[in-house]
Amino acid sequence: MGGLLDLLDETYRSGEALARQLRVSRAAVSKEAKRLQAEGYPVEVSRKGYRILPGTPLPHLFQPPGRLGRPYRYLGRVGSTQDVLRAWAEEGVPEGALVLAEVQERGRGRRGRAWESRPGASLTFSLLLRPTLPLAALSLLPLLAGLALFEAVGVGGLKWPNDLLAPDGRKLAGVLLEAKAEGEEVIYALLGVGMNVAWAPEGAASLQEFLALSRKEVLEGFLLHLEALLPLLEDPQALLARYRQASCTLGRKVRVHTPRGVVEGLAEDVLPDGSLLVGGRRVGAGEVELLPLIE
Numbered sequence: 001m002g003g004l005l006d007l008l009d010e011t012y013r014s015g016e017a018l019a020r021q022l023r024v025s026r027a028a029v030s031k032e033a034k035r036l037q038a039e040g041y042p043v044e045v046s047r048k049g050y051r052i053l054p055g056t057p058l059p060h061l062f063q064p065p066g067r068l069g070r071p072y073r074y075l076g077r078v079g080s081t082q083d084v085l086r087a088w089a090e091e092g093v094p095e096g097a098l099v100l101a102e103v104q105e106r107g108r109g110r111r112g113r114a115w116e117s118r119p120g121a122s123l124t125f126s127l128l129l130r131p132t133l134p135l136a137a138l139s140l141l142p143l144l145a146g147l148a149l150f151e152a153v154g155v156g157g158l159k160w161p162n163d164l165l166a167p168d169g170r171k172l173a174g175v176l177l178e179a180k181a182e183g184e185e186v187i188y189a190l191l192g193v194g195m196n197v198a199w200a201p202e203g204a205a206s207l208q209e210f211l212a213l214s215r216k217e218v219l220e221g222f223l224l225h226l227e228a229l230l231p232l233l234e235d236p237q238a239l240l241a242r243y244r245q246a247s248c249t250l251g252r253k254v255r256v257h258t259p260r261g262v263v264e265g266l267a268e269d270v271l272p273d274g275s276l277l278v279g280g281r282r283v284g285a286g287e288v289e290l291l292p293l294i295e
Contacts, residue, residue, distance in 0.1 A: 005043075010052060014050075033045055039076030040076040040119040042102065042120030057215060066227045067227060070097070073098070076101065082190050098126070100123075121197060123193070124192075125192075130186075131233065142161045146246075150164055158248060159248060160249040160276045160288050165248055167210065173207075177189060198215075240270055240272065251267065254288050258286035264279070264291075267288075
């Protein structure tokens with residue numbers, strides 16, 4: 001039986017009413033609800049009936065605020081939204097295509113790390129961009145995506161390049177950029193975003209500890225801010241000026257674990273190519289560790 005998910009919203013509906021609309025038995029509605037739950041969909045079942053967890057971006061409840069977020073695939077359990085979107089991109093789907101999943105069994109962050117999530121409480125999605133950029137300019141896109149996250153929620157600060165940290169320094173969200181290029185031309189870019197909204201793994205933070213925003217509101221805010229920021233890829237100085245204001249890295253003593261070893265010193269600036277200036281040394285890639293203010 002299909003279609004139950006398409007009928008659910010944030011208010012409870014009785015099994016009898018749903019069965020009548022779907023032309024099936026109440027037992028079939030119950031069975032389908034259990035199947036959806038097993039697939040990771042946050043379907044809530046109680047004596048009041050059936051509903052989707054409030055704040056869930058179901059396709060018929062989610063209205064992208066601009067041109068990004070269409071077309072949209074909302075999925076339950078997948079390997080990785082990046083992999084699903086990559087296959088879709090190869091089919092020629094237009095810029096703005098969005099894939100969101102409740103459960104990622106092979107969700108990954110930067111540098112190959114696993115990204116933990118929980119159905120109904122985490123926000124994990126991938127967005128397709130087809131920027132008309134030279135390959136050299138692609139390095140600014142992760143910073144821009146992190147800035148869009150920060151401006152969407154207005155909480156915490158950015159740890160270079162694009163981790164969103166809570167005010168107390170715990171991790172709230174991260175961005176993964178993967179791209180396909182031919183020669184010096186970017187064919188497409190996949191922005192993978194993971195945010196802890198109502199739950200966080202041990203040592204991390206959830207957004208709702210600081211701000212009463214739903215997953216749907218965070219997603220809509222991110223897409224709106226990202227679209228507004230994208231033109232700044234052609235004005236790196238303006239982009240970096242806004243990024244510096246959101247940074248919780250600059251002015252701090254840091255330890256950066258790079259492919260060539262550890263660099264330690266004061267984080268002085270973000271350079272026009274998106275790299276970090278640490279103690280007079282340029283760092284193009286690495287994992288930043290913010291050192292205590294007082295040691």
